[in-house]
């Protein structure tokens with residue numbers, strides 16, 4: 001592909017990203033992958049360059065742009081090298097019209113910038129949301145140890161007990177250690193959020209929103225594969241990825257439970273009042289993950305945000321039924337919006353007197369409301385809100 005053709009390819013993909021944001025379609029990484037699956041002629045350098053243009057143009061725009069071309073014109077305002085590539089050459093973008101307008105810059109749509117600011121995220125803290133995330137891994141303590149594992153590259157030692165950091169783009173999936181389940185890719189913030197659960201061998205722990213099991217595998221390692229660990233989710237496809245991952249990680253203790261939405265408590269009747277800890281890694285807007293998924297800022301609307309907060313309240317109520325007297329409820333969202341963090345916990349504490357705040361005591365993060373906030377700017381992690389509550393005996 002010529003450099004100009006790469007720009008046009010990125011424009012076409014950003015058009016799809018914009019449409020997917022409107023219709024709750026596929027995320028940008030899947031759209032990029034699908035684009036190249038249909039164009040086998042593109043080499044690895046083309047793919048890398050186009051991907052870079054797609055993500056840089058998304059990061060460069062605040063509100064949803066009118067088109068992929070408007071987004072690329074915004075990027076061209078910041079990157080002088082792009083302008084001459086609008087040259088009308090074969091497969092390249094048409095020359096820039098005299099009155100043609102670039103999309104607006106900024107962090108995100110204004111309502112979201114305001115909501116972040118009201119949640120104490122502005123200036124450098126907000127700008128860091130559009131930076132690039134490094135690649136963090138967790139050494140799987142069921143099979144290896146950070147102190148002795150041999151990897152193709154030496155990583156930076158992180159505060160989480162088995163965490164290592166590598167440069168963004170490190171091809172971890174090509175390492176033998178990854179193929180053999182000795183390391184898992186997991187953001188440092190996510191590793192720290194698991195620490196908050198304080199899961200110990202022999203305990204009964206419910207991971208209520210396990211998804212594909214990123215945190216479940218962490219919990220199994222903390223529990224040294226002993227005790228009871230129930231991984232639940234309502235999404236069959238995500239949960240379907242957990243079994244092979246657990247096998248690879250040597251985490252034989254995990255019991256998988258596909259829940260029917262609306263019937264969660266009924267289906268978990270055996271565990272009412274029995275769990276030592278319940279982790280609620282709740283569905284959320286993902287504002288804390290914009291470093292990896294910058295297009296998420298275009299997918300969120302006030303309505304969608306309100307729906308997330310309702311689900312979060314519901315999941316907290318389900319979890320509170322499962323925890324035994326004296327047990328722990330850990331609430332996690334990868335969001336920096338108070339509506340999806342401290343406000344949810346404040347609501348539970350106000351409505352239900354049997355809960356009190358109990359930490360979490362993490363090596364990073366700042367106290368925020370009745371929990372801890374991890375932030376890209378201060379902690380170099382994805383943005384998280386993590387709260388740990390204790391049920392009265």
Ligand SMILES: C[S@@+](CC[C@H](N)C(=O)[O-])C[C@H]1O[C@@H](n2cnc3c(N)ncnc32)[C@H](O)[C@@H]1O
Nearest residue numbers: 208209210211213214215233234235281282283
């Ligand atoms: C933030 S993701 C979980 C990520 C996962 N814990 C990890 O570490 O990879 C939230 C999950 O909640 C699930 N979910 C949504 N509604 C649910 C419900 N009512 N009960 C259980 N899980 C639910 C979603 O399907 C999604 O997989």
